[in-house]
Amino acid sequence: MSKRKREIKLFEPALVNTAIKQSFIKLSPRLMVKNPVMFTVEVGTFVMLAVVIWQMITHDATQGALWYNIVVFAILFVTVLFANFAEALAEARGKAQAESLRKTREETPAKMVVSPGDIYVKEIKVVPSSQLRLNDRFVCETGDVIPMDGEIIEGIATIDESAITGESAPVIREAGGDKSSVTGGTKVLSDRIVVQVTTQPGETFLDKMIALVEGASRQKTPNEIALTILLAAFTLIFIIVCVTLKPFADYANTPITIAAFISLFVCLIPTTIGGLLSAIGIAGMDRALRANVISKSGKAVETAGDVDVLLLDKTGTITIGNRKATHFYPAKNVAESEFIDLVVYSSLADDTPEGKSIVELAAKQSSPNSTVDQFRHQKLSVQAAPLTFIKFTAETRSSGVDLPNGTKIRKGAFDAIRNLSMKAGNGMPLEVEDRVKKISSDGGTPLVVSVDNEIKGVIELQDIIKPGIQERFARLRKMGVKTVMVTGDNPLTAKYIAEKAGVDDFIAEAKPEDKMNYIRKEQATGKLVAMMGDGTNDAPALAQADVGVAMNSGTQAAKEAGNMVDLDNDPTKLIEVVEIGKQLLITRGTLTTFSIANDVAKYFAIVPALFIASIPALQHLNIMGLKSPESAILSAIIFNAIIIPMLIPLALKGVAYKPIGASALLRRNLLIYGVGGVIVPFIGIKLIDMLLGLFM
């Protein structure tokens, strides 16, 4: 495994430069109006600009000192820029991530198949990949870069997908079946394939993903819309607060400058979350992309955070690949070394993963110069040996080898071998039968070996559960996610593995429609279900699931049906996706809380400052002991501005998710971001005021 490093530094200079440029472009009111909170700040900035210009022309002294108004204007302007910068930086990072993927599929020559009506005359024309259209066909041979996403309709090839997945080992793709899909930008290592284009140019998954992280086509998710409404409500509240303050001040005979009004307003409205909201959303998509998951919509990522049930295939997710031989149990009168030799003979031609694992285990257990050792060191070639191999068939349910001396070695299912032995009148050794039962009840698969229809012993095959998978399931359980294992095994084996791996439920002897039914059943009770799949027969279930992650190696049908595509083909990816979804919501929630909690301190800074001249008693509210009304107001708006860039790292990286149960998590986040949000600005504003005191 050599994962290509895709980490981009948080403040990578190139990205920062683009982001700075973008933050000025985003000042356009047409773009700003999408973010009601920051739009009102921009309006306030323009008003301050007008005040400054008015003062320069008329030298009107009722609005405070000119320098003071210029400073307020500058700080407000910077506040807007900071918010734009946060969004632009998130976009730039997302784009950089996507570009690094897109680079792999720049203009490549494509060998397009031109078939002018006559199926016998196939002509190949080299065109740039951008000219390929839906349903066009092209040919790729050894060494070619595949110009576009498509499905193999002819041939088989080994393909290097490292450009997309970072995985260096080549994979095999062939026409028909579940592994027929190829991705643009990957390289054919051997053989020749004919591929049919499955997407219009500009509509590949990657194109969609890039559009999602770009501001222009980014649609707000339902949750983001709801939060924007709440923030707009807060903004409106503070508009009311500021507008009504004017007659209140008139009643109290206190003149309040425009600068003070606008400062109060900008401080109070939730600019922190307002400025970071879209950055948080984009960063969520970006995190998914960095996990090599392409999401078709922002909503899918959020939904992943809500998932209640996770359907996982046993093979590859919970267990390592296939069953492996773990033990040899010779019958009573058989020596272990003899049994191992028999076992090796029986499995020489068996190139199933189980067969290979038997030879591997035998190699570990055998003594030097035994038969196995000779095969291993290729002193004895399998092909050269005068052996007759008997293939496995569904009828005999056994396989094996006939030695030149006529000895028949057979290996197979318990009842198949027993039948052979019984027919030959050799009976069934008791200890072997016991062993077989024991293995079965332990969730293993027994394979019985016989020589000339006489039973010689048992091989135990076991599923190897992936290391660390139990902890991951425990973590999921704490997150409130139920895990379900899907397997073709019989219920007994399934149950054993389910218990051992720590999954909550299992579907044994699963057929594709069973998955579908299970998903429907869970959904009927209101649960959200996520699953991962690759085959065409997974497509309906992928479409039915609330979060369907298709493997990139899967069929086009599967990829179309799901709402995410995993470039790594890693079945455990679902777990990461769930955490990314949760993190996204948590970041939004905590920063909202922080932003609103900040207002308490700002009130204590600004309200006394506004009225201190006419109501000296309100000096008691100046609990921070700020120097002067001017420095109090400036400190508050400076704090308000700089907190945005200070929180950019948090917004982009996301608040850490800890599976400690909902109530505990709420307590923790309330304490850090709620109580912290009340306290931090008191300290921050006081410090800024002390600093300002050096100049004012």
Place this chain on the structure above:
Amino acid sequence: MNTELFGVIMTFLITLLIAFPLGKYIARVFKGERTITDFMNPVERFIFRVSGINPNASMDWKQFLKAMLSINMLWFVYAFFTLMFQDKLPLNPDGNPGQTPDLAFNTAISFLVNCNLQHYSGETGVTYFTQLFVLAFLQFVTAATGIAALVALFNGIKEKTTNNLGNFWNLLVKTTTRILLPICIVAAILLAFNGTPASFDGKDSIVTLQGDSVQVSRGPAAGFVAIKHLGTNGGGWFGANSAHPLENPNYFTAMLELILQTIIPIAMIFAMGFYIQRKKFAYVIFGVMTVGMLCLLIPTIATELHGNPAIAKLGASQATGAMEGKEVRFGPALSGYWSIITTIISTGSINSMHDSSMAISGLMQLLAMMINAFYGGCGVGILNYYIYIIIAVFISGLMVGRTPEFMGHKVEAREIKIASMVWLLSAILVKGGAALAAYMVAHHPDVAWAVKPSAWLNNPSYHGFSEMLYEFTSSNANNGSGFEGLGDNNIFWNVSTGIVLILARFIPIIGPIAIVGLLANKKFIPESPGTLRTDSLTFGAMTFAVIVIVNALSFFPALALGPIAEYFSLQ
């Protein structure tokens, strides 16, 4: 002083002792189980038959609101015209005149919204006929309307997915016959035996010790006083409300009236627990509300018992605490308790002049009405609290990384929009109204109204500002108590507070019912370990924090200019 505090504590404890079983009983009534009041069955059946109502017909949230709003409209028209022409109607032994259109508008709305913003005085502004058949009638049915709306909310929460919030007419009638009437009868008898008048005779005249001849108003007041508290309406029979010696003769009746106004709001919390079968949820809400109440009550009683610093500066002894505007028979502790209970519960009846309360007490009374959800009025208190819950659910749902959900239903943009509108409305009405009044005083003091803006305020400066703020806060909370000292019977106050009253009554009922209707229609999501439990202490604390922050942010500047400035200036 200890005896005074003991009286307050006992009153609250007795309230709880009655409220808990009452809550159980209310839950049984609305579940349709057997209760001791089943003898009312024929009465209810008669009402339904005469009105042509099928009490079992189901209603979705739109039908429910339509029924509620249309009957309220009818009541308004009836009340408005009856008040204007009351001088032509019987039962007017004192020969009181009809109300002016703007006063009738204000009075009709005031009682229609279960409030008692009385810009008239009971002795001269209304007749026995309008007292009984308009005001007392509205005191019953508007309390029942609030409770019916709350039960609709329970129905929406209780079922996994439903369209049916219950039948408005059935809930309205049952609330009246099974809850309000029986308790009222008992309370009225107790009051009458303690000296509250219950006769149809006109004014009596007595000769005082000084030898003056004084006219004393009377009337069938006992029943009226009972329902004014039980239904959390608060409208006084007499102008001085429960500070009047006939309306509230002694310490026992003061305790009784306090208990009466508190039992239904508290009982409804417990009733919710039994009715929707989430007792813990109800207990947490009760806990949050009680803590909130104590946060307002303790500073009030402390400052009232401590006395007025301005008087202390004069060197006068105030062993009994701040007595200005208080009745000697009640004392500052019970009066402080009353002033908080009547403001958190939107009753608005008074037993002391709030205008004379200490600055801190005034601040607490204002806050109580701004929050308006610590117990709160009959039914509507929990409806208000529900809006805070929705906002708390939304923010805390995000904080635990799940799309926010409440009672198994996802809270999405539409619900947040409605909750935000309800919340925004109260800020707009209170601050907008106070700003308008402040503007008139500051810029147009000489407009030719019955009372010129320059003459509105009995007190200058901060306290005058508090008077205006209080009037709109009280209207918005449908509370009805006044800071007094405000010249409010003129077209500006009658019309502006009338509009505030009606908006602040119906929008906060429509909002929660619409939200619960929308939520109940959604797919039910069962609880999982990842679900944020809304019956936990943590969530209770979260709701409390939302209530505090939301109100502090909305009202801090206004409060700073009124009671807070007054408090610091007095030090």
